[in-house]
Amino acid sequence: MRNRIQELDYLKCLFIILMVIFHLSYIGGKYPYVKSIVYTFHMPAFLLISGYLINVHKKPKVFLKAMAWIFIPYAIMEISYACMSTLFPVWDGIKEISASVLFSKVLLDPIGPYWYLHTFILCGTTHYFVHTYFRATPFIRLLVTGGLLLLFSYVFHLLTFANAFYFMAGTAIHLGKRSFLSCFPSSFLAIIPLIFLCSQPENLNRGTLGGILITGLVISFSLYIYKHLPHTVKQASLFIGKNTLPILLFSPVFTALSKLFLPFFSFDPTGICFLCTATATTLYGSILIAFCLDKAHLSPFFFGKKMLI
Template identity: 90%
Template sequence: MRNRIHELDYLKCLFIILMIIFHLSHIGSKYPYAKSIVYTFHMPAFLLISGYLINVHKKPEIFLKAMAWIFIPYTIMEISYACMSMLFPVWDGIKEINASVLLGKVLLDPIGPYWYLHTFILCGTTYYFVHTYLSSTPFIRLLVTSSLLLLFSYIFHLLTFANAFYFMAGIAIHLGKRPFLSCFPASFLAIIPLVFLCSQPENLNRGTLGGILITGLVISLSLYIYKHLPHTVKQASLFIGKNTLPILLFSPVFTALSKLFLPFFSFDPTGICFLCTATVITLYGSIFIAFCLDKARLSPFFFGKKILI
């Protein structure tokens, strides 16, 4: 088992929190430009880290079992979210519930934050089979995997290739045998080009060169900030970073329910009080659900693990 890299857990914590914040519809509508900036880098950076960390040096039955235990909770929560979108309307929600619609959402076009797991499973599994069964150089394997993902994107419309690009970039860093952190040196000076790039709306697209640069600069700046965080804040961020799967899975429950207590924050026109309250409730509510599954001994049926938290 690889030793955990604390900085990567911290980055995962940061990006999962940003995901929660801008899945609060009230905050997204109040700060649309900030949402555009965050959407440029937060999940691409997550995919970059995921590609770097994926372990394909496993027997097929072990790797596929691991992927299955991501696919199972993904399927359960994607179907639940799709059904919930009928009661709590979201911009990409469904209009009717039937087997065909739900199957399509699970296999082809997931809604909510679950697209990340769909992309991760598809990219990871594709790379695993190419790596395992194609006898060639790492570069050729990477090229073949990228070609297949390009095919899946533009012919079969199974994913967005811009997202797959970041996953493959993470794999490329790993294949280059370079530490992840050496590719994104911590620097406060990263804020200068970052502010300039973010001030130009045409750069706020993860699929452009500007979007790629923004993602890299945000990582470098975030790593600089990590060095100067108090110890207690670091520890809290590492705990959250280690538990991003249940947060990703269960956070839509709380971001949807947060609309119910939004009227209580009408006194704050900035929405910051609502943002902080809803984010904390979502973070620890999601972890609490996973904790309850552990205590009820249901985690083996949901996550394939005896204990998740």
């Protein structure tokens, strides 16, 4: 097993928290420009890290088993989310439930935050089989993987190629035997071009050069902040960063329920009190569900592991 890189766990923590915050519809509606900025980099950065960390040196049986135990909880939660979207207002929800609709949402066009797992499985599996069975230089393998993902994106519409690009960029760093941290050195000065780029609305698109630069600059500036965090904050961020899967899977339960206690925060026009309460509830509520699955000995059936937390 690879040694964990603490800085990457910290970055994963940061980006999963931003995902939770801006899946709170009240906050997204109150701060739409900030939401546009965050949506430019938070999941692209997650995919970049995922591409860097994916292990293509496993035997096919082991790799496919690992992917299957990501697909199973993904499929369960995607189906649950799609069914719930017929009862609760969700911007990308479905109108009616049928086997064909649910099948389509799981395999072709997921809704909610679960698109990330769908993209990860598709990109990771494609990268693995090209790397394992195509005899060529790493650069040629990367081109072949990119060609296949372009095909999946523009012909079969299985994913967004801009998202696949970030995953491939992560794999390119790894195949080039470069350290992730050396590619994104921590820098306070990154804040200067970052502010400038974010002030121009045309840059707030992950598929543009501006969006790519914003993503890289956010990572560099975030790593600078990490160096100056108190020890207790670092430890908390590392714990959350190690447990992003259950947060991604279960967070929609809590972001939906958070609407129930929104009226109690009417005294705060900024929404910050609601944001802090709902985010903390979502993070630790999601982890609590995974902990309960561990204690009930259900994790082997849901995650393929005896213990997840």
